[in-house]
Amino acid sequence: MSDDLIQRVLKVISTSKRIPLETVTIDSDFAQLKIDSMDAVEILFALENEFDISIPDDAVRNVRNVRQMCAGIDQLIADKASSPPAAQ
Amino acid sequence: MVRVAITGLGAICALGHTASEFAAAVSSGRSAIGPIRSTDVSGLRFQNGAEVPDYSHTPYFDDRRADFMDRFAQFAVIAAREAVADAAPEWTPELRENAAIITGSCVGGQSTEDIGFQEVYKHGRNRVHPLTIPKTMANAGASHISMEFGVTGPSFTISTACSSAAHAIGQAYWMIRSGAAPLAITGGSEAPFSFGILKAWEAMRVVSPDTCRPFSKDRHGMILGEGAAMLVLEPLDAARARGARIHAEIVGFGMSADASHITQPSAEGAARAMRAALRDAALRPEQIGYINAHGTGTLANDISETAAIHAVFGSHVKNLPVSSTKSMHGHALGAAGALECLAAIVALRDGILPPTANFNEPDPECDLDVVPNHARAAQVEYALSNSFAFGGLNAVLALRAVAH
Numbered sequence: 453m454s455d456d457l458i459q460r461v462l463k464v465i466s467t468s469k470r471i472p473l474e475t476v477t478i479d480s481d482f483a484q485l486k487i488d489s490m491d492a493v494e495i496l497f498a499l500e501n502e503f504d505i506s507i508p509d510d511a512v513r514n515v516r517n518v519r520q521m522c523a524g525i526d527q528l529i530a531d532k533a534s535s536p537p538a539a540q
Numbered sequence: 541m542v543r544v545a546i547t548g549l550g551a552i553c554a555l556g557h558t559a560s561e562f563a564a565a566v567s568s569g570r571s572a573i574g575p576i577r578s579t580d581v582s583g584l585r586f587q588n589g590a591e592v593p594d595y596s597h598t599p600y601f602d603d604r605r606a607d608f609m610d611r612f613a614q615f616a617v618i619a620a621r622e623a624v625a626d627a628a629p630e631w632t633p634e635l636r637e638n639a640a641i642i643t644g645s646c647v648g649g650q651s652t653e654d655i656g657f658q659e660v661y662k663h664g665r666n667r668v669h670p671l672t673i674p675k676t677m678a679n680a681g682a683s684h685i686s687m688e689f690g691v692t693g694p695s696f697t698i699s700t701a702c703s704s705a706a707h708a709i710g711q712a713y714w715m716i717r718s719g720a721a722p723l724a725i726t727g728g729s730e731a732p733f734s735f736g737i738l739k740a741w742e743a744m745r746v747v748s749p750d751t752c753r754p755f756s757k758d759r760h761g762m763i764l765g766e767g768a769a770m771l772v773l774e775p776l777d778a779a780r781a782r783g784a785r786i787h788a789e790i791v792g793f794g795m796s797a798d799a800s801h802i803t804q805p806s807a808e809g810a811a812r813a814m815r816a817a818l819r820d821a822a823l824r825p826e827q828i829g830y831i832n833a834h835g836t837g838t839l840a841n842d843i844s845e846t847a848a849i850h851a852v853f854g855s856h857v858k859n860l861p862v863s864s865t866k867s868m869h870g871h872a873l874g875a876a877g878a879l880e881c882l883a884a885i886v887a888l889r890d891g892i893l894p895p896t897a898n899f900n901e902p903d904p905e906c907d908l909d910v911v912p913n914h915a916r917a918a919q920v921e922y923a924l925s926n927s928f929a930f931g932g933l934n935a936v937l938a939l940r941a942v943a944h
Contacts (some may be wrong), residue, residue, distance in 0.1 A: 491745065512745075
């Protein structure tokens, strides 16, 4: 996954959670950032807008850290590029 | 202190159009969860809900009256009519003047608002229908019930998300118990199936993609429901004196606030509400024979509620059946507490504990006797009905069977 993607994800997390960008890294985990379940759904909402993707519930169930989150988004962007636009 | 009898029952929800259809369904463990039909859900991540089957206002209201009522207010009146017909009170001018109406609703007529706002935001029109406000207001159910029966006493609506109806019934119970009202019509109603509201629930990521499996290890969230349930409450002595049928008694009501998080439940808050209901009823935990759980089927609620029940009931838990009828009628938000109080009343009255339907697999974090999938014959004297809301506002009702 690209540095650009990682930077955009870090920025979304810091903006949603209202914490300094420098406190969020690719190696951060959600517990360490004190991201609870409501924070998480807000971040997912912001990521869907940022990348114009739809993130299914079952894709996020086991995501616990920023690296897993970036990898998941990378995959969803790739899936979207390789398939015709789905009806929303 | 005045004892409080439940003399009238009314309901309309996914399980049926009357309280007796509801009773038959919960007592047989039939789940009414299925594809949402009233709204186009092709743009949603979830497709299933618990809607009132084949609903039309036509058998209940003439077209002009229905024009003034959102679906949630129609449900409120339909259930109230049934409850009042069941109780058959002797209406005197004094009774009409002093009777109370207390309803619960979470979203009120937001479906009407949702449609109205599409006109200006989506279709670029310059006006919204003039009945949008009176149809949307959450108190419309109570108002239409008051007009239906010419009841002019204290009437209001409580909105505490998923605890709304339980808070309403509890308040009505206290008003009868204290002598503040001679009769109360109380319960809750909800009709949340419009696209904008469903989209908002989708964003919360708490709605199950298939069905509602409370306390089951493979549960994936809640299923939205709709409908209404209404009760008629009156002093036990007065009800007996006029020979009314008494379905059950309400004997206690407890409330609490979590004061912790806007959506995540707190086991301590839930436990405090159950303890408050027991204290109000002057009951020991060991006297409770059945709990109708809040049991939403979300990961968080069911673990938290289990912990709360363990905290309150200790070793009695192994002898305490706990089921969630949301597995059958869905989560009807502001009507949930009324539908579930009704399920508990039916359990006490008929000696049949409703099951937790759709149950597949025990979860070690939900180690309760959840009455999986099959109703159970058991004559229980006391039951609790739990309601725990987003926002951490909790309400618990304590009920007693009529002695045989």
